[in-house]
Amino acid sequence: MLNESDLLALGITLKLAFITTLILLIIGTPLAWWLSRSQWRYRFLLEAIIALPLVLPPTVLGFYLLLMLGQNGPLGGLLQSLGASPLAFSFSGLVIGSVVYSLPFVVQPLQDAFSAIGHRPLEVAATLRASPLDRFFTVVVPLARPGFLTGAVLGFAHTVGEFGVVLMIGGNIPGETQVVSIAIYDHVESLEYSNAHWLSGGLLLMSFLMLLAVYGFNRRFRLVRHAS
Amino acid sequence: MGSIAVFVWSDMPARTHSDSQASIQARFLLQRGEFVLDAAFSVPAQGVCALFGPSGCGKTTLLRAIAGLEFDHDGMLQVGDMNWQQGAHFVAPHQRPIGYVFQEASLFAHLNVLRNLEYGLKRIKPADRKISLEQAVHLLGIQDLLQRKPHSLSGGERQRVAIARALAVSPRLLLMDEPLAALDQRRKLEVMPYLKALHKELDIPLIYVSHALEEVAQLAHHLILMEAGKVVASGEIQQLFTRLDLPLAHELEASAIISADVSGFDPEFQLMQLAFAGGVITLAAQPLQLGEMVRVRLMARDVSLTLEHQSATSILNIFPVTVDEILSTGSAQVTVKLRAAGVPILSRITRKSAQELKLEPGKKVFAQVKSVALLS
Known part of the structure; x- marks a missing residue:
């Protein structure tokens, strides 16, 4: 069964995934919108940077983040000089790392959904007196619903499953930065296979159910959209 | 007699004084x-x-x-x-x-x-x-x-x-x-x-x-x-x-549009008369009011020309017109712009016919209209 520290790790994992997903939706939405509409000729540069976490070993990303966030790093040093605690080996540091690490998983589905809408529904809304912000919330958001759902679930699931980045910048502090994936690793290292089974099985089931919900919902939505 | 295409129609919107200048x-x-x-x-x-x-x-x-x-x-x-x-x-x-x-x-x-x-x-x-x-x-x-x-x-x-x-x-x-x-x-x-x-x-x-x-x-x-x-x-x-310098008059579907008002009905033959400045158009009766403004379309290819008023003909609509302008449409045909008391009408005939009739601007001829489409 799960012991107390496993439950703690589970709590931290879910909290991290929720906060990360929320932040990603807030910054990912305008970013994806801009990417889907921009005519800027160097847009591909930004797209490549956002996609980097897809191909980079998490340890590489974690290593650079550690350098950035540590006491001697540009960001960590700046915060320390302002009197804040350093970000490395803290929950805040994990959030920053997760946001960077899961960014493409939220931005790309959103960007695809926004592009698929095209210009026409927005032009129609404009001729029906809707201001640009009004158009975004009453036309783009409802029509891009599958994109939001896919992005949120992928961002959430990907954050739950991260290991390398967390290990590099968060360490393994129980109750602070120890997440489920690391707890599983610890259990296996100490040959506590029963605990590892419970945690792994739980994670597997949760991930599968989330993806099931997304694909099931999007299938229905797409069927309706295509018919019109 | 050619076919008469029928659409239900009433014409130009009433002009109001306030926005007639807009x-x-x-x-x-x-x-x-x-x-x-x-x-x-x-x-x-x-x-x-x-x-x-x-x-x-x-x-x-x-x-x-x-x-x-x-x-x-x-x-x-x-x-x-x-x-x-x-x-x-x-x-x-x-x-x-x-x-x-x-x-x-x-x-x-x-x-x-x-x-x-x-x-x-x-x-x-x-x-x-x-x-x-x-x-x-x-x-x-x-x-x-x-x-x-x-x-x-x-x-x-x-x-x-x-x-x-x-x-x-x-x-x-x-x-x-x-x-x-x-x-x-x-x-x-x-x-x-x-x-x-x-x-x-x-x-x-x-x-x-x-x-x-x-x-x-x-x-x-x-x-x-x-x-x-x-x-x-x-x-x-x-x-x-009807402007010959524009491509419209040279299309296959070239036509003249005439505004007219319903001036009479002929119950015996189920016909009605539409009056316009250039004469009276006769066509199959429609449920319209006397005096109602309507719009008709005369296809250029349905208008033929004669030098004299034909009396022995099945064509009901014959108007005295004046040739205004002639321009060739393709190599064998010409489009003739006519005026029936000022109202422009188009006629599409062969170049040969135009030459034989000695058509030239100012010449007075008769337009025989084979069919008239009532638009609505």
Whole structure:
């Protein structure tokens, strides 16, 4: 069964995934919108940077983040000089790392959904007196619903499953930065296979159910959209 | 006797004194890749104005520029007393009191028909609501569709909803981009009567993009003729249809449009008479009122010419006319512009016939009209 520290790790994992997903939706939405509409000729540069976490070993990303966030790093040093605690080996540091690490998983589905809408529904809304912000919330958001759902679930699931980045910048502090994936690793290292089974099985089931919900919902939505 | 195509019709909207002076004046210079729109026109801000020209000539771009959906820094647009674009001054599309109907209905897929109709209606001030939702619904005959989702509607139904949605914002200018082009012939005939009803019921100027001469002949009072991004000519449809220096008069479907009023009925033969300045047109009786203004279309290919008034002929409609202008259409044919007491009529005959009749401007001949289409 799960012991107390496993439950703690589970709590931290879910909290991290929720906060990360929320932040990603807030910054990912305008970013994806801009990417889907921009005519800027160097847009591909930004797209490549956002996609980097897809191909980079998490340890590489974690290593650079550690350098950035540590006491001697540009960001960590700046915060320390302002009197804040350093970000490395803290929950805040994990959030920053997760946001960077899961960014493409939220931005790309959103960007695809926004592009698929095209210009026409927005032009129609404009001729029906809707201001640009009004158009975004009453036309783009409802029509891009599958994109939001896919992005949120992928961002959430990907954050739950991260290991390398967390290990590099968060360490393994129980109750602070120890997440489920690391707890599983610890259990296996100490040959506590029963605990590892419970945690792994739980994670597997949760991930599968989330993806099931997304694909099931999007299938229905797409069927309706295509018919019109 | 040739066939008589019949449509139900009433003519020009009643002119009101207050807006008889109002006009739509525009000048746009837009570049989109290789294509350059360099268009200027001025038409009255009333009735139906057709934007006509071949595909790719810039009709849609011009209409979009009027809506503010296409923007370049060089442009001017004045609609009645409203200035929408001039130098740095540019009114955003959502701040223009327009109604726009796109070629595809483009209904919001996530809203049902009623919500689609309400989308624009909710966004205008109550004081500006001159057309009620009920009125828009009634005019387009979509009472039974309100709770349906767009994907469950037929193409014709969708386009009617789109037109009702554009009306529900009580626009002061209606813009339509070939609203019938995406529909098959049956759906076209389904939507057409609603379009015709619009200008009769509502006093809203309509600019209508089309590349179908038939549609233009039925609907338009004014015409803006476009070619390769430029406005070739603009003016009243009767004048433009019969100008030999314009491509319209040389089309296979070239015709003259005449306004006339119902002057009599012949119950014995089920005929009626329509009087116009150049004479009386006789055709099959229709349920119309005496004195009612109607519009008829005389195809150039149905008008033949004789030097003397033929008495032994099956043709009922023969008018004394004066040759105004002759221009060749292709190598074997000529198009002759005639005047029947000032009213322009076109005749398409062979060059050989023109030579044998010794046609020349000023010559007096008789026009025999094989068939007349009553438009409505």
